Amino acid sequence: MTVKVLYFGRLKxxxxxxxxxxxxxxxxxxxxxxxxxxxxxPELRKFRASLVAARNxxxxxxxxxxxxxxxxxxxxxxxxx
Amino acid sequence: xxxxxxxxxxxITRCPIPNAEIARQVRADGDGAVAAFDGxxxxxxxxxxxxxxxxxxxxxxxxAKMLEIAAHLHTTYxxxxxxxVHRLGRLEIGETSVFIAVSAPHRAAAFDACRxxxxxxxxxxxxxxxxxxxxxxxxxxxxxxxxxxxTPTAKPASK
Numbered sequence: 442m443t444v445k446v447l448y449f450g451r452l453k454x455x456x457x458x459x460x461x462x463x464x465x466x467x468x469x470x471x472x473x474x475x476x477x478x479x480x481x482x483p484e485l486r487k488f489r490a491s492l493v494a495a496r497n498x499x500x501x502x503x504x505x506x507x508x509x510x511x512x513x514x515x516x517x518x519x520x521x522x
Numbered sequence: 523x524x525x526x527x528x529x530x531x532x533x534i535t536r537c538p539i540p541n542a543e544i545a546r547q548v549r550a551d552g553d554g555a556v557a558a559f560d561g562x563x564x565x566x567x568x569x570x571x572x573x574x575x576x577x578x579x580x581x582x583x584x585x586a587k588m589l590e591i592a593a594h595l596h597t598t599y600x601x602x603x604x605x606x607v608h609r610l611g612r613l614e615i616g617e618t619s620v621f622i623a624v625s626a627p628h629r630a631a632a633f634d635a636c637r638x639x640x641x642x643x644x645x646x647x648x649x650x651x652x653x654x655x656x657x658x659x660x661x662x663x664x665x666x667x668x669x670x671x672x673t674p675t676a677k678p679a680s681k
Contacts, residue, residue, distance in 0.1 A: 449580055450650035451661045493669050495648070498523075498583040502672035514580050514648070518664030521577070521584075521608060521649025522561050522620050522640060 442509035472503040524589040531605040548603040553625040557632035561620040580648040599635040601626040
C-alpha cells in the first residue's frame, strides 16, 4: 500500500523533504513507516523519541495500523503562539 | 472535523491579523466582557537579540485542533463567541502572531476561556516557530502534544 508522509519544522530539514509517498507492506503500523522513512536518514532516526505522529490529522500512537492512502505527519514539539 | 460554532472565527492566515476588528466581531449585545490575548513577536530569546520569526504549520490539522479548542470552550465556559487566529510566515518584532478573543456575559468566563485557549494552543496545535538571530537560526523549544493510546493492546508510552 502507499501512504503519504509529511514532515514539519526541523524534521523537514532533517529529512530533506516536506512530503513523500512511501510503499509499505499491508498490515504496517506507524512505527514501520517511520523505520522505512528513517532507514537512510540516521539524523531523522535520532529524533524518534522527540516526535509524535498524526494519522489523517489526528495524533496517533506508534502501533496504529495504516491503510492505503493514509496521510501521516511526523511532528516535532509544537511551538505556536 | 469539528464544525465551527456559528459566529466563531477560527483561522490560519499569512496576512497581518486585524486585532481590533476581531475583538469587535466577537462582542454581541448580550455580552458584558471581551477578553483578548495578543501574542506578539519579542525582540529577544534566551538572552539573544531576535531579528524576526518564521512560523509554519500543518495547516489542515492546525485548523482542526483550533476548532476542537473552541468547541471545548463552548461546552466548558459560559461564553458567547470565540475568535482564534494564528499567522504564518515571516513576522517582524512587535507583530501579532496569534490573537484570541472570547466574549461572555460576565468577565470571569471570558478570562478563563481565553487563558485555556492560548495555553492549549501552545501545547496541541501543530505550528512551529523558527527564531532568527544575527548569527543563525533555531527552531524554538516546544512541547510534544499528548498522544492517546490507539489500540487496546498498546502499551503505555511511558511509566
